[in-house]
Amino acid sequence: MTKQAGTIKIGIVGACGRGASFKSACDAAEGVQVLAVCDTHAEGLPAAAERLGASEQYTDYETMLERSEIDAVIIGTPMPLHVPQAIAALKRNKHVLSEVPAGVSVEECRELTLTAHASSGIYMMAENYTYIKSNVLVRELVRQGLFGTTYYAEGEYIHELKELNEITRWRRKWQTGINGNTYPTHSLGPILQWMPGDRVVSVCCAGSGHHYRDPRGDLYENEDSTITLCRMRSGGLVKLRLDMLSDRPHLMTGYQLQGTDGAYESARAYGEEDRVWLRALNKDPNRWTPLRELEAEYLPAMWREASEVARRAGHGGGDYFEVMDFIAAIRGERPPEIDIHMAMDMTLPGLISQRSIAEGGRWLEVPDSRAWLTESPPQPQLQMRFPQRLFHSLPIPVVPDGYLLRNLRPGEEAAYSALMEKAGFGGWSIEQVKRFMQRVLPGGFFVVEHLATGALVATAMANHAPSEQHPNAGVLDWVAADPDHKGRGLGRAVTAAVVRLLVERGYQDIYLLTDDWRLPALKTYLGMGWEPILFTPEMEARWQKVYEALDRKEVL
Ligand SMILES: NC(=O)c1ccc[n+]([C@@H]2O[C@H](COP(=O)([O-])OP(=O)(O)OC[C@H]3O[C@@H](n4cnc5c(N)ncnc54)[C@H](O)[C@@H]3O)[C@@H](O)[C@H]2O)c1
Incomplete structure (x- = not known):
């Protein structure tokens, strides 16, 4: 594994948008310097540079890669730029922390996987929901065997963003302009960690129809709610619901998990509690226990000892912990938490769901990115x-x-x-x-x-x-x-x-x-x-x- 001592110099692309949210983690991490910021929004760049403490500003990403002495990039640009920007950095052996999802087509994901494999730079996907306290606690309960064998889960990402669509216009196309699950990683990320070693081998996808129009009067191409059923390699089943259009309160962290010895249901609204039933701890099969009651005994140290900065960071601390893991991976202390194959396991089922819904909900196989590495190289043009x-x-x-x-x-x-x-x-x-x-x-x-x-x-x-x-x-x-x-x-x-x-x-x-x-x-x-x-x-x-x-x- 790559080992880098000394200061790690970072360039943040998309610095006027999502890129800025990595500030508190970069500030808190020891030996990390945000050296450069990049954004095509030239007017916003000086403020982003000041906010992030960067001494270099670029409106062109390639120029930043070429000229700046950065070791790593954090990519917070719109979805279709993740792969080209990650590949450009990895080809220069720079480390990459990329926003979610990893890519927008199976073909480009394959190219990213091969490039990441060939690069001495580390690739990590910034799937921050895997670090949310409740998700980390459930993962620990699974790790300790308290759920028995996990075989069924649900993940819901319900986030009405019709207005946001018009501000961050790329969303109109890449999140609500394509039918199927265009944003699967927040749901699938934690679930895959609760089913360790497992992956989605096939999916089918169906939708609830179109009931909303954009301000121009056009129907959104994505159906209001889509359901993707994921068949796991182990034989288990996962159900993903994505809804970015329906008028209703948000539920971006809706999860359920079923194992042979336990069940988990996350809160569905503010004021509600996450709850768990574990055979070993609760003999009454009809009584849930609030998840927080298990924190004292089971919450991993990363959360138990978390600083105020970590607790206050966006997305339930996820925006902090993912940067710390990325830095630790660059320093060679541990492998990246969400490496290229894990990133693919979280991303590809969504891309295949888009094909499935286009084919009337047919079950379709999800490629395994690990197999791409052993396939014969693509033939020349x-x-x-x-x-x-x-x-x-x-x-x-x-x-x-x-x-x-x-x-x-x-x-x-x-x-x-x-x-x-x-x-x-x-x-x-x-x-x-x-x-x-x-x-x-x-x-x-x-x-x-x-x-x-x-x-x-x-x-x-x-x-x-x-x-x-x-x-x-x-x-x-x-x-x-x-x-x-x-x-x-x-x-x-x-x-x-x-x-x-x-x-x-x-x-x-x-x-x-x-x-x-x-x-x-x-x-x-x-x-x-x-x-x-x-x-x-x-x-x-x-x-x-x-x-x-x-x-x-x-x-x-
Ligand atoms: N993990 C999470 O919780 C989370 C939350 C929000 C957004 N995201 C992801 O972050 C990404 C950005 O989302 P956002 O809401 O910040 O969008 P945004 O449009 O607000 O920000 C994107 C920024 O990228 C800049 N940009 C666009 N093209 C560029 C280019 N070629 N070179 C340099 N900069 C460029 C834009 O000017 C803008 O400032 C998306 O992929 C989204 O999926 C993730």
């Missing part, structure tokens, strides 16, 4: 070259009437990001688009505008992209088109524009990377004269399959 023999008869970039082929203009970053999202390449931040605008070959950031609406509907880039295999090459990059405008030759037009520009700039080696399953794009490229590059032995078989799928007669 296909490569194609635009042959030099076609340089004298280059394809002509033409768009139909009503469309305009031009370059992306400053100020259109958000429109570009929206187009990429629609085309299935989500997650482009404004900063990322700006970075690409600076990096792309001059005049090589092509877009097609739909004149009637002003929307950007297709795009491609010409980049200088030298690699070992292509030491002085120009590449056709990021070809994307709005599916609502398909069949109009827009992909062909932007591709032709890029090829012409690269030839004009004197590139002799012009290539592209693509995937076996992008058949419409492959058809366009082949139709324009692009040729496969057979750079590994298995390429021939892969291209034969592509030809068969496209019903083409070529032989390699």
Whole structure:
């Protein structure tokens, strides 16, 4: 395990939002310095820096990673940024404490897992509800065997946030704009610790329908209440309820646990008490005991000896303890409490529940991230070259009437990001688009505008992209088109524009990377004269399959 002595320097990203809530823990932790803060909200940054005691401020995350001498990052940005930001830090061997959930798609979670495995940086997910006093006490009772074998649990996260949705706009899409369980870790986190060694192997999900509209009059894509049933590897069952829309008092920490020798039910409202029945302590099978009565004997030292700062920290102390565990892991004192696989065990069931509800509530298997480490590495992308023999008869970039082929203009970053999202390449931040605008070959950031609406509907880039295999090459990059405008030759037009520009700039080696399953794009490229590059032995078989799928007669 990594061992770091001396001061641990931290950078907090999302410092104007959730990132700020780690302040008290960072202040209290010995040998920890918040060196840098980062947030795209430039106006709020000086106040965040002052509040967190940071001497460096950044509006761009990559720049912070590049320039600042931080050892670790705490990620408190919106959900779709967790994985890209964690990966960027781990690739630089920096430690990561990431907000929940770990990621927003199974594919990116897989990439995160592989990166975390390869990095010497520690990855920990900041699932703070696992540190709440009552949850820690129940965990200890389980550890001491007082519940017997635990086999059933319920977790409810009921948090009406329609108004908050409009302030933190990312929530509208990532928490209430996708059907299924979009926020499972607060419920599943403690429960998984009460079922030690177990994990969710399959889920099914159903919802209660749509009864609320956002201020624009649109129904929320997420059903008001969704129920996800989780089948455990041991054969046990867990029921998760997520509701971020229904008007009613909050219940963010609703839990139940059943074991062969005990049962637990958390309080459901302010003023109520958590209660427990344990066969060993209570012979009367019909009488609950207030959980707090067991604190004197069973509460672990971390809580018994907790400082005032810890007790007062947000989320029942969780915001404090998770930072302390993260720091202890960096110092090599113990493994991270919620490591990459535990983070996946808490996150993936939610992502699969979203697929299940889309498929009518079908039971679907939940991948085990541990297996990803032993699977064969992902196969390289296909490569194609635009042959030099076609340089004298280059394809002509033409768009139909009503469309305009031009370059992306400053100020259109958000429109570009929206187009990429629609085309299935989500997650482009404004900063990322700006970075690409600076990096792309001059005049090589092509877009097609739909004149009637002003929307950007297709795009491609010409980049200088030298690699070992292509030491002085120009590449056709990021070809994307709005599916609502398909069949109009827009992909062909932007591709032709890029090829012409690269030839004009004197590139002799012009290539592209693509995937076996992008058949419409492959058809366009082949139709324009692009040729496969057979750079590994298995390429021939892969291209034969592509030809068969496209019903083409070529032989390699
Ligand atoms: N564990 C918990 O109890 C808990 C509680 C609240 C929020 N969260 C999580 O924390 C995260 C943030 O939630 P929030 O309510 O603070 O949201 P928020 O929108 O209030 O804060 C996010 C901050 O990130 C900044 N930001 C956005 N894009 C950025 C980028 N590319 N680079 C740098 N900064 C960027 C925003 O300007 C904002 O200040 C979410 O993932 C949420 O799930 C967890």
